Amino acid sequence: MLKYQILPYMKLLDGKQTAQELQQKIALEVKALQEAGGKTPHLAAILVGNDGASESYVGGKVQDCENVGFKSTLIRLPDSVSEAELLAQIHALNEDADVDGFIVQLPLPKHINAEKVTQAIAPEKDVDGFHPINVGRMAKGLPAYISATPFGILKLLEHYNINLAGKHAVVLGRSQIVGSPMSILLARNAPVGNCTVTLCHSKTQDIAKHTLQADVIVVALGIPEFLKGDMVREGAIVIDVGITRVADSSKKSGFRLVGDVHFESVAPKCDYITPVPGGVGPMTRVALLYNTLSSAKKEFYA
Ligand code: NAP
Numbered sequence: 001m002l003k004y005q006i007l008p009y010m011k012l013l014d015g016k017q018t019a020q021e022l023q024q025k026i027a028l029e030v031k032a033l034q035e036a037g038g039k040t041p042h043l044a045a046i047l048v049g050n051d052g053a054s055e056s057y058v059g060g061k062v063q064d065c066e067n068v069g070f071k072s073t074l075i076r077l078p079d080s081v082s083e084a085e086l087l088a089q090i091h092a093l094n095e096d097a098d099v100d101g102f103i104v105q106l107p108l109p110k111h112i113n114a115e116k117v118t119q120a121i122a123p124e125k126d127v128d129g130f131h132p133i134n135v136g137r138m139a140k141g142l143p144a145y146i147s148a149t150p151f152g153i154l155k156l157l158e159h160y161n162i163n164l165a166g167k168h169a170v171v172l173g174r175s176q177i178v179g180s181p182m183s184i185l186l187a188r189n190a191p192v193g194n195c196t197v198t199l200c201h202s203k204t205q206d207i208a209k210h211t212l213q214a215d216v217i218v219v220a221l222g223i224p225e226f227l228k229g230d231m232v233r234e235g236a237i238v239i240d241v242g243i244t245r246v247a248d249s250s251k252k253s254g255f256r257l258v259g260d261v262h263f264e265s266v267a268p269k270c271d272y273i274t275p276v277p278g279g280v281g282p283m284t285r286v287a288l289l290y291n292t293l294s295s296a297k298k299e300f301y302a
Contacts (some may be wrong), residue, residue, distance in 0.1 A: 019282035041296035044102035049079035101127030152283030173220035229265025280302035
């Protein structure tokens, strides 16, 4: 943690601390719901296979549910599960009145069509916000479950009262779950939005030309330490979404998590920056809780 403390001139956007505070608020809402005779929010997760990273993400989500007083159900299926069996499980959860929302942890084994799986989830239970109906509603500015990572980033910016109106935002990466929705959300006419947005991807020429003009940079590539200090202008706000496991024999786990931003060279130029770990990751998790709470309260779908 020392590397963050020796940089007093920039503000660290502390996702870990913010997520803890927001979890406390959610826990109070759960209590209030229960006292008013409402149901306990219930999140289910389907985990296929035993990929280490997926196990740890799902484990974290189950732990978060416990922290805020949600009910959670973890359904484990073997790597060998057929697409039809997985779809049958999804249909069962769609029909289960006690389950408010559920996720299917990605990635899935190659023999399963992830898009088919995403579209099988009932939109009103799609708390990951990946179903085309939720993506479309989000793009139109209608109430919708928003993909947890971009939603968590909005919550983080909101928590720190950062006004983005009129700023030039550059998003690196156009994935369906992070970069694309992030670019739409930042451009919306909304309290955290009203940016002029540039979306870059692997075919973009001279990425530094764009990032050097940015007031806000969101990096979601999966390329460790891609964004360097000489690609960023003074006073930028930098959000690092990347998480890559890099082998590190000095760690008990055998790896460390590395972001897409070269923190040491970028942070000194920033007004605000997220760390990795402890930035976007915990906010993604708390955003999933918010989506599940919205579902339990039937905020978006009757
Ligand atoms: P993804 O689906 O692999 O998308 C990567 C994007 O990066 C693509 O749009 C790709 O462009 C672009 N790209 C790849 N190489 C590039 C290059 N050299 N220059 C410019 N663009 C390039 O990744 P993702 O799911 O969005 O995830 C990105 C990172 O965020 C990963 O490290 C992932 O683990 C992490 N992540 C973190 C959280 C969290 O909670 N913190 C949540 C989700 C993801 P094309 O479209 O042209 O191929």
